[in-house]
Amino acid sequence: MKSGSQLEKILTAGHFAFTGELGPPRGANVEAIKKKAAPLKDMVDSVNITDNQTAVVRMSSWAASLFAIAEGLEPNFQMVCRDRNRLAMQGDILGAYAHGIRNMLCLSGDHQQFGDHPQSKGVFDIDSMQLITMVKDMRDEGKFLNGQEIDDPPKMFIGAAANPFAEPFDWRVYRLAKKVQAGADFIQTQCVFNMERMREWVKQANDMGLTEKVYILAGVTPMKSLGMARYMKSKVPGMDVPDYIIDRLKGVDKKEQANEGIKIACEQIEEFKEMKGVAGVHLMAIEWEHKVPEIAERAGVLPRPKV
């Protein structure tokens, strides 16, 4: 075991992993975290705790991760390169590990221009690829980025993101290969809507032998409404929402759209369970945490295995 996290145990035991997401509050509201955490308990193996997602200030990811632990969840501590330099990042990793955090997701981060402080200075001292290697070397070599020894190194299960849908398509699998080479243990993909493209990308990863070295968790986001689907198609960079998703939501009564969205998500999860090279699903039910038990039930991923 590299970290001994629940997520690592689930994946190494060969179970189909199921992870969720929790966005920290825009304030010090602990009750809000508890409210979002409650429906996730026993439904997912690990919960991504986002780090100032969409460049909007929220409670820090490591602090909200500690509340998640207190609520009986296993956090997947997200860290972006936008807000901290290499000193702050390593310091937070040490603190997070010391408090019992065992999974980390290493990200570049959305550009600050999108957020609530667009005038801020984006740090980007290191990039996500370099962050992965830094966390790996902290764990496996027991060394800081500068090569100096760490007194009790942090042992994280290292995650990274991949977007199979952004251009240049041909390069995406090579970038995945770079993340594997950098030291990623698992990958969580961008929200998948275009299944053809996803199948092609996973096949490329299989053919290159990458899926033997890294666990790929397919990102699934249930559409809550036709409006959300249209918004994601036209407004969110790097998102690929095919017309047939829009058409399916259009084809049902407005009150039925949320149900249809969950149905599409469950069909995707069924396919991922059988897809060679996919080791699990990362469910991003955006501001829809209370629906996770229903989705997990309908997707047939319950009960979660005990390992």
Place this chain on the structure above:
Amino acid sequence: MIVAERKSFAEIKEMIEGYKKVLVVGCGTCVAVCLAGGEKEVGVLAAELKLSNKGSSDPAGFGEATVQRQCDMEFLDELKDIVGEYDALLSMACGAGIQFLAERYPEIPVFPAVNTTFIGVNKDVGWYEERCKACGSCVLGMTGGICPVTMCAKSLFNGPCGGTNHKSCEINKDQPCAWYMIYERLAKQGRLENILKISPPNDWRNTKPQTLIQPGYEERKAAAE
């Protein structure tokens, strides 16, 4: 070249409020090429200042002078016989030139009439684009001559990120994705293996004041100190 843009007239006017004799000092190099602070722009600004003084019971006086380079003491010396007539200097040079002018004449207040924006290229007359952040560790050989530090909004060394939006950057559809361009150029040159390797963290040398002595000039510097 170094690209600058003139500050608003209102801001300039407010800065020099109360000074009775102001010398507008242009620079004949970068800021002249980018139409921000050369001899012509000095003339325009001085005319505007004089015009705004019209009708005042106690009008201020404005002089004009443009030196070839404000970042060079040799040229700043040319002003030594006239600066004594003024109680403020309004520099239209880049930030480096403004500081050197203030260093040369430390007894006289110096004000900036331009904002220095970036190191860039001349796309067309009046149209400039940034190309270099002077990071101090050039990787252009690896990236096909396209700077990831400058042209990628996140200064990624191992792009492209997942925000690549139909060949554009996530921040703006009019901003091409630097890493998409890097990929395309290297693919055409058959050099994609360049970016298969992981680029290590950068050595950011532009985070503290720097001095450069070219080889062979060490003794000259020592003698000057």
